[in-house]
Amino acid sequence: xxxxxxxxxxLSHIVLSLGVLITALPIWITFVASTHPVEVLMSGRTPLxxxxxxxxxxxxxxxxxxxxxxxxxxxxxxxNSLVMALMIAVGKIAISIIAAYAIVYFRFPLRMTCFWxxxxxxxLPVEVRILPTFAVVADLGMLNxxxxxxxxxxxxxxxxxxxxxxxxxVPEELAEAARIDGAGPLKFFRDILLPLSxxxxxxxxxxxxxxxxxxxxxxxxxxxxxxxxxxxxxIQRMVAVPDSEPVWHEVMATSMLxxxxxxxxxIFMQRLFVKGLIEQEK
Amino acid sequence: xxxxxxxxxxxLAFALVAPQIVITLVxxxxxxxxxxxxxxxxxxxxxxxxKFVWFDNFTSLFSDSIYLASxxxxxxxxxxxxALSLGIALLLAAMADRIIKGATTYRTLVIWPxxxxxxxxxxxxxxxxxxxxxxxxxxxxxLGYDWNHYLDGSDAMILIILAAAWKQVSYNFLFFxxxxxxxxxxLIEAAAIDGAGPFKRFRTIVFPLLSPTTFFLLVVNIVYxxxxxxxxxxxxxxxxxxxxxxxxxxxxxxDGFIGLDLGGSAAQSVVLMAIVIGLTxxxxxxxxxxxxx
Amino acid sequence: xxxLQFTGVRKTYPNGFRAIHxxxxxxxxxxxxxxxxxxxxxxxxxxxxVAGLETVTEGxxxxxxxxxxxxxxxxxxxxxxxxxxxxxxxxxxxxxxAYGLRNRRTPKEEIESRVAEASRILQLDGMLDRRPSQLxxxxxxxxxxxxxxxxxxxxxxxxxxxxxxxxxxxVQMRLEIKRLQRDLGTTSLYVTxxxxxxxxxxxxxxxxxxxxxxxxxxxxxxxxxxxxxFVAGFIGSPAMNFLPGTTTTDGRGVTLDGxxxxxxxxxxxxxxxxxxxxxxxxxxxxxxxxxxxSLALSVDLVEALGADSLVHGQLAxxxxxxxxxxxxxxxxxxxxxxxxxxxxxxxxIHFFDADDGRRLV
Numbered sequence: 001x002x003x004x005x006x007x008x009x010x011l012s013h014i015v016l017s018l019g020v021l022i023t024a025l026p027i028w029i030t031f032v033a034s035t036h037p038v039e040v041l042m043s044g045r046t047p048l049x050x051x052x053x054x055x056x057x058x059x060x061x062x063x064x065x066x067x068x069x070x071x072x073x074x075x076x077x078x079x080n081s082l083v084m085a086l087m088i089a090v091g092k093i094a095i096s097i098i099a100a101y102a103i104v105y106f107r108f109p110l111r112m113t114c115f116w117x118x119x120x121x122x123x124l125p126v127e128v129r130i131l132p133t134f135a136v137v138a139d140l141g142m143l144n145x146x147x148x149x150x151x152x153x154x155x156x157x158x159x160x161x162x163x164x165x166x167x168x169x170v171p172e173e174l175a176e177a178a179r180i181d182g183a184g185p186l187k188f189f190r191d192i193l194l195p196l197s198x199x200x201x202x203x204x205x206x207x208x209x210x211x212x213x214x215x216x217x218x219x220x221x222x223x224x225x226x227x228x229x230x231x232x233x234x235i236q237r238m239v240a241v242p243d244s245e246p247v248w249h250e251v252m253a254t255s256m257l258x259x260x261x262x263x264x265x266x267i268f269m270q271r272l273f274v275k276g277l278i279e280q281e282k
Numbered sequence: 283x284x285x286x287x288x289x290x291x292x293x294l295a296f297a298l299v300a301p302q303i304v305i306t307l308v309x310x311x312x313x314x315x316x317x318x319x320x321x322x323x324x325x326x327x328x329x330x331x332x333k334f335v336w337f338d339n340f341t342s343l344f345s346d347s348i349y350l351a352s353x354x355x356x357x358x359x360x361x362x363x364x365a366l367s368l369g370i371a372l373l374l375a376a377m378a379d380r381i382i383k384g385a386t387t388y389r390t391l392v393i394w395p396x397x398x399x400x401x402x403x404x405x406x407x408x409x410x411x412x413x414x415x416x417x418x419x420x421x422x423x424x425l426g427y428d429w430n431h432y433l434d435g436s437d438a439m440i441l442i443i444l445a446a447a448w449k450q451v452s453y454n455f456l457f458f459x460x461x462x463x464x465x466x467x468x469l470i471e472a473a474a475i476d477g478a479g480p481f482k483r484f485r486t487i488v489f490p491l492l493s494p495t496t497f498f499l500l501v502v503n504i505v506y507x508x509x510x511x512x513x514x515x516x517x518x519x520x521x522x523x524x525x526x527x528x529x530x531x532x533x534x535x536x537d538g539f540i541g542l543d544l545g546g547s548a549a550q551s552v553v554l555m556a557i558v559i560g561l562t563x564x565x566x567x568x569x570x571x572x573x574x575x
Numbered sequence: 576x577x578x579l580q581f582t583g584v585r586k587t588y589p590n591g592f593r594a595i596h597x598x599x600x601x602x603x604x605x606x607x608x609x610x611x612x613x614x615x616x617x618x619x620x621x622x623x624x625v626a627g628l629e630t631v632t633e634g635x636x637x638x639x640x641x642x643x644x645x646x647x648x649x650x651x652x653x654x655x656x657x658x659x660x661x662x663x664x665x666x667x668x669x670x671x672x673a674y675g676l677r678n679r680r681t682p683k684e685e686i687e688s689r690v691a692e693a694s695r696i697l698q699l700d701g702m703l704d705r706r707p708s709q710l711x712x713x714x715x716x717x718x719x720x721x722x723x724x725x726x727x728x729x730x731x732x733x734x735x736x737x738x739x740x741x742x743x744x745x746v747q748m749r750l751e752i753k754r755l756q757r758d759l760g761t762t763s764l765y766v767t768x769x770x771x772x773x774x775x776x777x778x779x780x781x782x783x784x785x786x787x788x789x790x791x792x793x794x795x796x797x798x799x800x801x802x803x804x805f806v807a808g809f810i811g812s813p814a815m816n817f818l819p820g821t822t823t824t825d826g827r828g829v830t831l832d833g834x835x836x837x838x839x840x841x842x843x844x845x846x847x848x849x850x851x852x853x854x855x856x857x858x859x860x861x862x863x864x865x866x867x868x869s870l871a872l873s874v875d876l877v878e879a880l881g882a883d884s885l886v887h888g889q890l891a892x893x894x895x896x897x898x899x900x901x902x903x904x905x906x907x908x909x910x911x912x913x914x915x916x917x918x919x920x921x922x923x924i925h926f927f928d929a930d931d932g933r934r935l936v
Contacts, residue, residue: 011377013381015377176655
């Protein structure tokens, strides 16, 4: 900073540390709660230090699930979440990048119409068209399937715009040089554009993986078969056990597992993730 | 938005946009038009008869005191969540921007709640505030406040606001920090030479220059509070107690899926759609203006 | 190897803008042609039409005896060097050069030997594994040249290839390009706005202005006998002095506007009109004794360049008269405010029609 004000720097550190504390506290409490046996939690007050039931709680939950909530193994839910998140992330990237390629590099009739149809999806989040979308998926027989979980979510204006934006910054001469070098549209896309989009694809993948993993309302609607439950919606089934207090240590262990993959992705791919997010503003 | 070099193979171009367009038409445009269509129909719960009723569904929606109360509640919830998360994020970002060494470390430590699903964030706070075993409820009791979100509507509302804001701070922090770091150092230095102290500089130089970011975040946060918080409500309070946390998205869901009031739910969908469209237009106006700079 | 032929070539953009108004010329096999002109004159458009990156609205372009109007760029047997090089950033130097050959299914050994040969000529050995971002500007320029060479095309197209380099490197690369083209003997079309590049590189120049080829000829022809006022002003540095004037009644001299001075040189007889423009290059004005002088200059400003000095001034006896620049020997001391007497050899005086700017002969 411009001038040296030790007290202000100290204050900054204090405020930031408080911020870190507020961020971390819920996670710490959750972790602690997930390592205790149920009696300790029910004794009236959450302990502040981990207990000795870590392995036991997690093995139970992963392998056989919570009995009170129908005993769906959390391991299986995580697998479902993973499949859904990957299908959404890969699917969105794939269809967005080719659509953006067509819109930027081709001249064809109805091009602007296509652009606007894609644009409109920005204004139609799942939440505002719950019932009719459910009806469509039901009519197509896609309930209780991975396709039903992912396909309706993979159309995305944001990803298409991001790629379009990036393609517009690629120098025209590159495409011209490729044309002179004898590369047709598909070859240019495969040999030049796709490799150049690598970081954008990776950044988008991080964001979309998190987006996919964290889906809640949609899996809630299209899955009635327990073997398709995802972990984020599964937690709700555990919290909302009728007429009794939830089995908190197992709910907390499940919450930890639900947070783990996306949080790891954010921490270890921070640079890509930050890039991907900030780009969306533009 | 056009390239000088363009390809003219129409068939290929159509094949490339087709997947996106087909999915959009089937899962976005068609359902949305169904919602529009149903919003002007009156249908009995068994789907046996339907009647075209013009705007009756909307009229009854806006004369329904429960719906209006939910609308007001949603606005209050959005304002509180947005203000809280933006305020905290700006404070933290301004502090992190001051510190040259360690800003990235703090960033790492603060941003990860972004990765947590709203529903999970809700459950975490739900647990901490649990009236019988939650640590925060226990602390409040020690301070003489008897917290119970199962019975007290305001407690439940505060709970979902805290959970929603907590999760969103990380996102806002990231943008504020990027915005702050993009402000040229020389401007700050010029202000310092002009005799402005750190607080005055922030108020008169930094904050105005940050306004594009702030505006962008404002819109994003309102959209978040309106739509993405469904999971928080559904996984914790389920709209209760006594509808105290029934925000609009939750009401669309419960009226449609549980109440099976198709026309009413469709009318609510259309109202929500209008809100998103309004917010998107506002956001794009702003982007256009930014381009004009 | 092949020549090039333009027949009535025109270009009109879909928005109605007419970029090229009709170019007719033949380029001999192995010739180095430089298209020069100010920005927006259509020179790049003409080049890109040869490359196949712009469609030809009217007329025909032949490479050798093939009409290429409808051919894809890759099928025209040309190679192009772009202003910003347009190297593929994610490929190594080797792959950048080899990409076009691979697309034409050239055998692997053939590709390797051609790339090796090109990198030897361009002194790029040892850099074949690097990425463009790891190279200096001059090296990138060489890779771009290499990419063109390995294709062994019939025609090289250069689109302002040196304008992204600093001044010193530009001079060096200019020489290299000249030498390379001479050694390879490949027909070349080179676009630039820099008249020094144009003069030094070209076998023949095409001077373009506003979509029209104003003059086509060897650099010296263009310099000594510019066809129009535009060409005369564009080629040569500092630019030619233009003095508006009127033919004297006896037709033996020219009275300069706003001045009592008369040039004792007769304009060509074809000058039926009395309004003409006289052009004299700064290097053709010689300081002399007052009685031998044909022009008198009052000096405003002197720029000493070392070897010579540029003297800026106005014709004496004019109020807001014509500005004139003179190049004098650097050893001669001239000061502002001084009066300078100037002589000019009759063969160095150019006459142009004041209305259409054409050279009077």
